[in-house]
Amino acid sequence: MAVGIKPNIQLAAESGIPVNRGIIVNDYLETGIQNVYAVGECAEHREMVYGLVAPLYEQGKVLAERISGMEGNPYQGSVLSTQLKVSGVEVFSAGKIIEDSETKTIKVFDDWKGTYKKVLIQEGRIAGAVLFGDTSEGRKLLGLINKDADVSEYTERAESEQSAIGLAASMPNEEIVCGCNGVTKGAIVGAIEAQGLTSFEQVKGCTNASRSCGGCKALVTDLLEVTLGDEFSAANQQEAICSCTTLSRDEVVKEIREKELTHTREVMNVLGWKTDNGCSKCKPALKYYLGMIHPATYEDERESRFVNERLHANIQKDGTYSVVPRMYGGVTNAADLRKIADVADKYNVPLIKVTGGQRIDLLGVEKEDLPSMWADLDMPSGYAYGKTLRTVKTCVGENFCRFGTQDSIGMGIAMEKKFERLNTPHKVKMAVSACPRNCAESAIKDIGVVGVEGAWEIYIGGNGGTHLRAADLLCKVKTSDEVLEITGAYIQYYRENAAYLERTSVWVERVGLDHIKSTLADKQNRTRLNQRLDKALSVLTDPWKETINSETIQKELYQTVRVPAASKY
Amino acid sequence: MNKTFERIKVATMTELPKNLGKTVLIGSQEIALFHLDSGEIRAIENRCPHKGGVLAQGMVSGDYIFRPMHDWKISVLDGKVQAPDTGCVRTFKVEIENNEVYVLL
Numbered sequence: 316m317a318v319g320i321k322p323n324i325q326l327a328a329e330s331g332i333p334v335n336r337g338i339i340v341n342d343y344l345e346t347g348i349q350n351v352y353a354v355g356e357c358a359e360h361r362e363m364v365y366g367l368v369a370p371l372y373e374q375g376k377v378l379a380e381r382i383s384g385m386e387g388n389p390y391q392g393s394v395l396s397t398q399l400k401v402s403g404v405e406v407f408s409a410g411k412i413i414e415d416s417e418t419k420t421i422k423v424f425d426d427w428k429g430t431y432k433k434v435l436i437q438e439g440r441i442a443g444a445v446l447f448g449d450t451s452e453g454r455k456l457l458g459l460i461n462k463d464a465d466v467s468e469y470t471e472r473a474e475s476e477q478s479a480i481g482l483a484a485s486m487p488n489e490e491i492v493c494g495c496n497g498v499t500k501g502a503i504v505g506a507i508e509a510q511g512l513t514s515f516e517q518v519k520g521c522t523n524a525s526r527s528c529g530g531c532k533a534l535v536t537d538l539l540e541v542t543l544g545d546e547f548s549a550a551n552q553q554e555a556i557c558s559c560t561t562l563s564r565d566e567v568v569k570e571i572r573e574k575e576l577t578h579t580r581e582v583m584n585v586l587g588w589k590t591d592n593g594c595s596k597c598k599p600a601l602k603y604y605l606g607m608i609h610p611a612t613y614e615d616e617r618e619s620r621f622v623n624e625r626l627h628a629n630i631q632k633d634g635t636y637s638v639v640p641r642m643y644g645g646v647t648n649a650a651d652l653r654k655i656a657d658v659a660d661k662y663n664v665p666l667i668k669v670t671g672g673q674r675i676d677l678l679g680v681e682k683e684d685l686p687s688m689w690a691d692l693d694m695p696s697g698y699a700y701g702k703t704l705r706t707v708k709t710c711v712g713e714n715f716c717r718f719g720t721q722d723s724i725g726m727g728i729a730m731e732k733k734f735e736r737l738n739t740p741h742k743v744k745m746a747v748s749a750c751p752r753n754c755a756e757s758a759i760k761d762i763g764v765v766g767v768e769g770a771w772e773i774y775i776g777g778n779g780g781t782h783l784r785a786a787d788l789l790c791k792v793k794t795s796d797e798v799l800e801i802t803g804a805y806i807q808y809y810r811e812n813a814a815y816l817e818r819t820s821v822w823v824e825r826v827g828l829d830h831i832k833s834t835l836a837d838k839q840n841r842t843r844l845n846q847r848l849d850k851a852l853s854v855l856t857d858p859w860k861e862t863i864n865s866e867t868i869q870k871e872l873y874q875t876v877r878v879p880a881a882s883k884y
Numbered sequence: 885m886n887k888t889f890e891r892i893k894v895a896t897m898t899e900l901p902k903n904l905g906k907t908v909l910i911g912s913q914e915i916a917l918f919h920l921d922s923g924e925i926r927a928i929e930n931r932c933p934h935k936g937g938v939l940a941q942g943m944v945s946g947d948y949i950f951r952p953m954h955d956w957k958i959s960v961l962d963g964k965v966q967a968p969d970t971g972c973v974r975t976f977k978v979e980i981e982n983n984e985v986y987v988l989l
Contacts, residue, residue: 523968592921594957595943595950618903622941622952630952634938682907871901876894880911 320366322357337364342389344378354378361392369393372497396457398450398494404429407453410443410460411435418442421470436466454534455482458490483537492534495527500538507542515539520558556815557596559588564814568604577609579619595621600815603702606738607810610851617872623700626872627858628685636685637678639699640692641735644709644727644747645673651694658691672706672744674699686869689859695735696859702816703739707731708746710754712766721766723749726795730764733799734806736855737848740813740822743806758786761819762802767791771798775805775831776823784820787828789835804841807848808834889977889988897983900925905940905949910989915976916940917985918960920947925978926960927987933971 322337333339333347337359344352344360354374356366365371370393380387396409414420414435423432430448434441434456441464444456459469486492488501506512506521515536519525525532540547556564567586576582579601583593593601598619606613617625628636640655655675659667665679674697680688689696699705709727713719727747734745746755749766757763759779763786765772770791777786789805792798808831813822823831834840862868894908900919907930908915914930916939930940932951939958942949947961957966963973977988 521968526968590946592946592948594945595955598943598945618901618944621943626941630938630941632935632937632953870899871904875907875909876917878892878894878908878910880913 320356322359322364324357327353327357335359335362342377342391343381344374344390345381352378352382360390363392365393365395367395367397368497369396369491369494372491394457394461396453396460398453404448405446405450407446407450407456408444409453409457410441411437412443412445434469439466440464441466441469451482454486454490454492458487462487480537480541483534484541492538493522493524493527493531496523498522498524503535503538504542507539512539513543513546514555516555516558556600557594559583559590559593559597560586562586564600564604567601568608571604571608577605577613579605579616593619599624603738603740603815607851610847611854624702626682626685627696627700627862628680628682629700631678633679634682635679636682637676637699638680638685638688638692639670639674639676639697640694641697641731642674642694643731644707644724646709646724646728647675654692654694658688661691662688670699670706672699673708674706682873683875686862686873690863695857698736701738702741703737704731704734704743704745706744708744708755708760710748710750712749716749718752719749719766720768721749721771722795723747723755723764723766726764726766726771726798727755729795729799730762730802733803733852736857737806737810737852739806739810740815741818743809743819745802759783760786762805764798764802769793771795773798773801773805776820776828778818778820782818782820784824787823789828789832800841800845801835803848804835804844805831807844807851810851811844811847891979891986891988893984894987895985897925897980897985900985903944905942905944907938907940908987910987913989914938915987916942916949917978917987918944918949920944920960922947925980925985927976927978928958928960928963929974929976931973932956932958933965933973934969939973 324334324338327338328334331348332351338346338353338357340346340353340358340360344354344358346353355371358374373393374390377387377390394410398407412435417437419436421434421436428448433445435443441456441459443460446453486500488499488504490500492498492500492503503518503522503524507518510521512518512521515532518535518539525535555561556567567582570576570586571582574585576585579593579598582601599621602616602619622630626636628638630636659677662680662684664677668676668678670676676699707727707730709723710716711719712723713721714724730745730747743761745762746757746760747764748755748757751765751767753765756779757765757774759777761777763774763777765774770793772791773789774786775789776784778784790801792801809819809822812826892910894917895906900906900917902919903921904919906917908917915927916930918926920926928939930938932939932953934954934956937951937953939949939951942951948957948959948966950957956969958964958973959966963975965971979986979988
């Protein structure tokens with residue numbers, strides 16, 4: 316096994332700058348050559364090469380002082396700390412983590428809660444810590460390790476503050492709250508005070524805290540509460556769909572329905588948007604709500620779509636795209652595979668990859684090649700890029716598998732054909748397995764179906780991604796028609812009630828499983844939901860075909876203008 | 885210092901839908917051309933200062949675009965990245981004559 320990154324030192328080495336594993340720097344980040352500095356993952360300081368972001372920020376500070384001629388402290392190396400999720404379990408470690416003859420430890424092991432804590436003490440001072448299962452103490456411990464604190468400071472504090480708010484209040488100002496973007500408590504509190512911020516979203520917008528992984532959202536909200544005191548309003552925190560308005564998702568949807576608004580611009584004007592043209596958050600959200608409310612009449616506004624959903628392909632980091640053709644239930648055949656192989660050859664596709672959703676992904680395609688590639692493939696879009704049904708994964712099922720109790724492939728294909736192209740608040744993934752061994756991983760899907768002898772179990776709200784969550788059993792039914800009826804009603808209920816970009820896993824937790832169960836238990840509710848769903852489905856067409864048949868779309872969205880450099884007019 | 889610009893015809897107005905970007909390649913210089921809601925045409929370098937991603941496919945909103953990769957907000961008038969992010973993208977002068985769009989390079 317090999318893990319980690321390696322500094323790219325080629326340029327430095329070729330330029331005659333002394334290198335070892337990384338570019339060698341002294342305590343002021345100076346390399347062996349005057350006026351050339353190095354910081355971050357490429358730099359080697361006191362024989363250490365850091366691969367984390369925190370040391371870079373510390374080095375950057377020292378270097379900035381150096382370059383601007385300020386008297387500053389030298390860089391003396393960083394205490395490494397890391398906080399991550401391993402198989403769904405929170406893990407934190409910082410500083411010294413291996414015990415030796417000079418260390419003493421405080422250890423707490425709770426088998427019942429599944430937590431473990433080890434704090435290493437060297438010469439009466441906090442030298443390192445490992446947390447497993449519960450990492451809420453991580454920041455506090457890191458602060459103590461960084462200032463080489465006396466052990467009493469830890470043991471006494473542990474008794475006095477239990478609440479999260481207390482923790483936020485007691486953090487020193489220089490402590491980093493957002494590790495992704497290097498934002499300190501001081502910066503956050505300063506911004507709240509100086510700019511009169513009152514909501515989490517405002518703090519995020521002004522300081523960058525919580526803008527990347529979002530892991531520090533709770534702490535940022537706590538800091539807001541600590542700083543504002545009585546002026547803090549919890550209601551303020553679940554507001555506004557973006558900073559262009561003060562209205563929440565529910566208020567906006569209600570207004571669109573009541574005032575019969577039909578266009579994003581109209582929504583912004585009538586509901587008093589603070590900006591003239593909206594932003595990248597409200598535009599796609601309004602587009603979704605309008606389409607959900609008026610499925611037959613809403614005229615699509617492609618300028619309010621994200622690039623992937625405008626171009627019907629997934630943009631990659633280098634500006635190329637990926638193409639995933641529809642392959643219902645993950646089932647293919649020799650002719651389709653041959654066609655895909657021929658297309659891959661014709662367009663020199665650099666990477667062909669089987670996706671997590673049982674599809675074939677052709678990566679590294681130039682934007683201009685997309686329409687002709689789709690024409691050559693002559694297969695529907697697999698929608699691997701959209702806020703819509705992505706794929707229905709299936710296991711082999713009763714026709715071949717000796718454990719299969721049901722035709723999972725047939726069920727999966729029927730679901731995919733029914734729900735494909737449907738616009739949803741966020742992406743929706745489905746799976747059908749033919750026995751509880753669950754080879755199609757139905758337990759971590761937005762909708763998961765599991766076949767058992769003589770019946771189907773329907774699971775909802777599962778997620779295998781950022782918000783890992785096992786799906787909840789919604790109900791058990793006998794026939795595949797019932798599966799389509801129940802899942803249809805469920806998906807429509809989600810479409811009508813979730814906020815844009817809210818995955819089912821989050822939505823199910825917010826509204827509660829019991830609420831969903833009781834709503835869908837009512838036959839009349841299900842019929843109405845399915846009627847509205849059918850209406851939404853009836854107007855959808857394949858976007859690849861639409862592009863192939865329209866020269867205007869090809870020209871406006873896919874063609875690059877090429878001018879030779881020398882031509883003058 | 886006087887700089888002489890090369891005036892290059894890149895499109896006609898009718899080829900540029902409003903509120904969308906267009907990739908233009910002049911020699912090896914990649915430019916993102918935007919037809920703004922105000923009717924103006926603006927040109928900036930098609931590389932974002934953060935990670936070098938393309939900008940022409942960003943979402944256009946007034947005088948700003950939201951870059952496709954990490955949602956930074958960039959003014960197409962002066963190329964400035966908006967707070968809390970920082971940086972600047974090169975801008976190019978655009979002239980329109982008889983519905984023809986020229987970029988000054």
